[in-house]
Amino acid sequence: MERERVMLSWFVDAETAECSINNATPISSDRVMRRTGTSAATDDNVSLLGLRKYFSADAWAMVQSVMNEVNSEPVWYCVTCT
Numbered sequence: 501m502e503r504e505r506v507m508l509s510w511f512v513d514a515e516t517a518e519c520s521i522n523n524a525t526p527i528s529s530d531r532v533m534r535r536t537g538t539s540a541a542t543d544d545n546v547s548l549l550g551l552r553k554y555f556s557a558d559a560w561a562m563v564q565s566v567m568n569e570v571n572s573e574p575v576w577y578c579v580t581c582t
Contacts, residue, residue: 507551510541511563520554529558534566542570 501521508517508527516531532555540546548567552560 504551504554507541507546507548508554511551511566517554526556527554527559528556529562532559532562532566534562541567 505517505521508520511533512520512527512531513533516527519525520527541548548563551563555563
């Protein structure tokens with residue numbers, strides 16, 4: 501559960517993630533952040549498909565859009581240490 505909570509935090513705020521996990525409430529598209537704050541979502545060892553169950557169809561489409569945007573950028577640099 502903790503892994504999913506962390507992964508959800510790449511796309512939504514902590515309160516939204518908790519509500520979805522605890523109440524089985526689908527996350528709506530208006531709760532999805534347009535950019536992820538981490539490059540961890542692009543790691544080859546990470547599968548986002550397990551998160552699908554937490555999102556409405558529209559919200560999941562937004563997550564995929566965000567990931568397409570992130571993947572299209574050549575390199576991600578840490579904003580703290582570059």
